Amino acid sequence: MNDVITTILNHRSIRHFEDKPLTDEQIETIVACAQAAATSSFIQAYSIIGVKDKEKKKRLAELTGNQEYVEKNGHFFVFCADLYRHTIMGEKQQKNVTPSLESTEKFMVALIDTSLAAQNAAIAAESLGLGICYIGGIRNNLEMVKELLNIPDRVIPLFGLAVGYPSHITDKKPRLPLEHVYHEDEYEQDMDLYYSQLDKYDQLISNYYDARTNGQRKDRWSEQIVSMLSKQTRMYMKEFIQKNKLDIR
């Protein structure tokens, strides 16, 4: 077990931060680490917007469903899938890159590129003794987020990353059994085994909530997730993405 693996395994989401901003040096290190991630065919299909402006942070907190830690943290990053610069380069060279840029394949590439970069940023931040929380809530209201941050077409904010000095450390949440997520040579489709793994995990999660809440909460994982999925959220996304000239063909 080395420091890198210890850092990675020690991850938990932090939602309470001290009122202490990151230094410019910390921010640069985190961004440089993001950029060091692999990128599909060297396409580098992402941008990162760091938000320091207090009014904008307050507004972002509202737009993400009143999450206080979007406003109160050491720094707030917005990770964006970005095929805008590729649009510009295509225009400049007068080459038709539109079918590629509008393809589902390149949409996927941009999402993957952005996420690999973000996870490097997250791990780098954690290695500096900082805590992080991914903010998917940024997708609640992308039109307004784009307007607030002056974001052009073919750039989609995917999530925020709140970073800062932790003022309250939470527990780590147990993950699905390794053998349920990791398959060898083919995808395991023995349904008895599949269900028994999920059952075992459901019980583990129920015990976890039970212990954490003094018996007030005992959700099983599969019930929690199915309940979440029963609600239809962010169903505007398809139209929004296509309006932004991505994932069209």
Next chain:
Amino acid sequence: MNDVITTILNHRSIRHFEDKPLTDEQIETIVACAQAAATSSFIQAYSIIGVKDKEKKKRLAELTGNQEYVEKNGHFFVFCADLYRHTIMGEKQQKNVTPSLESTEKFMVALIDTSLAAQNAAIAAESLGLGICYIGGIRNNLEMVKELLNIPDRVIPLFGLAVGYPSHITDKKPRLPLEHVYHEDEYEQDMDLYYSQLDKYDQLISNYYDARTNGQRKDRWSEQIVSMLSKQTRMYMKEFIQKNKLDIR
């Protein structure tokens, strides 16, 4: 600069590996690290298939465009966006989760979840002295990859990750200027600045190839990328993804 940041900044893709398999302990550590990544609303929307079978690895190398290092490495992982287990859980609880699972939003969530997990795996592997290479070529022929690995609906192999002991170390490729990728408070849309940053980077990359190939290659980044984007590749993706009951609404 700590060990974590050093590891992250030291990344380069490795395409030549020694003939030495990873141990089961190494594989388990890498998968455990993948699972430690953040996951959107605790959804855990991915699976990982480790391929040991020699015939399957050989076939995968063919399917990814004859990339030798897909066959010859220490271990080959296939990272899959996975909303299959959520389908099963919904059916078992007789709740209608179909609109959610078919949404563009949940497709994005699955891609992001998978990529965050994969990057943890990559960094963990590199910290163990191993080299890695992401294999996007797996998306050349997803129908056949799915058949080969017995992968159900709503599970999409996104990329492979070849891992092993490096037998040849490549150079690190310079990334876009930090100030081009990282914006403060809003997306920089001063086009003169935008172009000048790209020009500067184009020259850097041209010099990089020049030095690496003894003057035989001097591509500028923007030309390389626009040339790549002028070709329409993997245009079957939209139909394929929707046939797999994802990204439909």
